[in-house]
Amino acid sequence: MxxxxxxxxxxxxxxVMMVSTPMVLGxxxxxxxxxxxxxxxxxxxxxxxxxxxxxxxxxxxxxxxIFIVFDAEIVLIFPWAHVFAHHPEQGLAxxxxxxxVTIVFFGLIYDWAKGDLDWVKSFRNKRxxxx
Amino acid sequence: METLIGVFEQQLxxxxxxxxxxxxxxxxxxxxxxxxxxxxxxIWMERKVAAHMQVRMGPMETGAxxxxxxxxxxxxxxxxxxxxxxxxxxxxxxxIAPAVVFCGVFAxxxxxxxxxxxxxxxxxxxxxxxxxxxxxxxxxxxxxxxASNSKYSLFGAIREAAQVVSYEIPTATALLVPILVVGSFxxxxxxxxxxxxxxxxxxxxxxxxxxxxxxxSSLAGCKRAPFDLPEAESELVSxxxxxxxxxxxxxxxxxxxxxxxxASAVMATLWFGGWTIPFVDMSTWTDPxxxxxxxVAVTSxxxxxxxxxxxxxxxxxxxxxxxxxRLRVDQVMTLGYKYLVPWGFVALVMTAxxxxxxxxxxxx
Numbered sequence: 001m002x003x004x005x006x007x008x009x010x011x012x013x014x015x016v017m018m019v020s021t022p023m024v025l026g027x028x029x030x031x032x033x034x035x036x037x038x039x040x041x042x043x044x045x046x047x048x049x050x051x052x053x054x055x056x057x058x059x060x061x062x063x064x065x066i067f068i069v070f071d072a073e074i075v076l077i078f079p080w081a082h083v084f085a086h087h088p089e090q091g092l093a094x095x096x097x098x099x100x101v102t103i104v105f106f107g108l109i110y111d112w113a114k115g116d117l118d119w120v121k122s123f124r125n126k127r128x129x130x131x
Numbered sequence: 132m133e134t135l136i137g138v139f140e141q142q143l144x145x146x147x148x149x150x151x152x153x154x155x156x157x158x159x160x161x162x163x164x165x166x167x168x169x170x171x172x173x174i175w176m177e178r179k180v181a182a183h184m185q186v187r188m189g190p191m192e193t194g195a196x197x198x199x200x201x202x203x204x205x206x207x208x209x210x211x212x213x214x215x216x217x218x219x220x221x222x223x224x225x226x227i228a229p230a231v232v233f234c235g236v237f238a239x240x241x242x243x244x245x246x247x248x249x250x251x252x253x254x255x256x257x258x259x260x261x262x263x264x265x266x267x268x269x270x271x272x273x274x275x276x277x278a279s280n281s282k283y284s285l286f287g288a289i290r291e292a293a294q295v296v297s298y299e300i301p302t303a304t305a306l307l308v309p310i311l312v313v314g315s316f317x318x319x320x321x322x323x324x325x326x327x328x329x330x331x332x333x334x335x336x337x338x339x340x341x342x343x344x345x346x347x348s349s350l351a352g353c354k355r356a357p358f359d360l361p362e363a364e365s366e367l368v369s370x371x372x373x374x375x376x377x378x379x380x381x382x383x384x385x386x387x388x389x390x391x392x393x394a395s396a397v398m399a400t401l402w403f404g405g406w407t408i409p410f411v412d413m414s415t416w417t418d419p420x421x422x423x424x425x426x427v428a429v430t431s432x433x434x435x436x437x438x439x440x441x442x443x444x445x446x447x448x449x450x451x452x453x454x455x456x457r458l459r460v461d462q463v464m465t466l467g468y469k470y471l472v473p474w475g476f477v478a479l480v481m482t483a484x485x486x487x488x489x490x491x492x493x494x495x
Contacts, residue, residue: 011159042368
């Protein structure tokens with residue numbers, strides 16, 4: 001068993017080596033004549049204004065947060081699926097799984113109702129408050 | 132892997148560490164060779180498929196016969212290209228980003244069973260491992276986009292991160308459905324189950340639904356069209372790898388094709404029987420009474436069958452690229468969270484209920 005995860009480590013290292021070896025080999029015969037304009041960030045021929053490492057849209061953070069919550073929940077369903085597949089006659093296991101999935105699903109509905117799943121946030125809820 | 136170590140120990144008289152390293156060398160060498168040849172073939176195939184769908188010929192000159200050597204010529208050209216590193220970039224992150232992107236997909240290959248027992252690491256957590264190792268790619272992409280210090284790269288990278296991350300939820304939900312029926316995380320167990328019972332896709336309508344959800348979300352996970360908006364040429368130049376050139380660029384390309392292969396192979400293994408042929412029991416073929424084939428012959432047939440199924444799904448991915456227009460970013464999020472996640476949950480719940488009552492189109 002431990003040998004198998006051994007293989008994972010070996011292959012991760014090999015993957016890195018496979019990328020670095022052609023890079024090092026390529027150094028022998030690839031040209032290197034850089035000048036200021038060539039090393040500028042590409043912006044369709046325009047001179048870039050300011051850096052690009054800027055603050056980006058809040059919605060990406062929201063997406064990442066939603067992902068973390070759901071992914072953690074789905075990871076918790078995996079052992080249940082494995083056990084239930086071996087004991088399909090256990091009604092309690094089915095009910096427990098269904099309850100858990102329902103809770104996750106209510107989380108999704110909540111996000112949906114709050115408008116966090118809409119990329120372009122609707123102002124429907126705000127309008128309702130204003131009457 | 133264990134078989135290979137055994138062969139080295141018995142046939143060549145190698146011991147312990149030497150047998151282990153010899154087995155690793157063979158595995159690594161064959162996998163590297165396979166990925167390189169496959170990627171070159173797939174790029175050539177993509178150009179040919181694209182061309183013929185638009186009533187063009189595609190590459191025809193290089194290598195005389197239908198331009199078969201075009202990809203090899205491209206690879207050699209990329210090797211001789213100048214390696215441009217933008218002066219304002221974060222050098223270290225810029226350097227290691229292609230390696231991070233590539234090694235995740237490369238490690239994903241080790242659990243794919245190409246034939247009975249022919250997989251590099253027989254992990255009993257195979258599917259779980261695949262899901263987790265595939266997400267390493269996102270980190271590399273964010274590193275590439277952020278380190279490039281170019282606006283196009285940053286936009287491409289965060290778009291890709293948001294997309295890949297949100298489509299991981301329907302992917303994982305859809306993968307739970309076959310697990311619920313077979314009761315194992317080992318990929319070879321799915322093949323054996325399907326050899327005994329039949330393809331899982333025909334197990335119940337919910338299994339078909341799960342297969343569809345998985346296929347759509349794996350398209351998004353591989354950034355294939357119609358979900359290729361992280362590298363949308365017409366608006367973002369080429370997304371997170373705008374600043375990359377030469378070999379570094381080619382590794383991002385290689386990674387994309389390698390992840391297409393992994394996604395298609397998982398689709399073929401979990402839903403379409405992997406290396407098994409429907410209504411045929413391949414385990415009897417080695418008997419002298421039936422065909423009397425050698426183990427090597429049966430293994431080769433298994434490889435050919437799996438590759439045929441995998442290439443069919445790769446072809447479908449290329450086909451969709453020239454059929455569907457690219458989605459907008461809000462449509463991608465809507466499709467992921469409002470359609471695929473709920474339908475994935477429906478497939479999961481209904482399969483659990485079917486399992487409890489023992490329903491299905493064939494006995495489980």
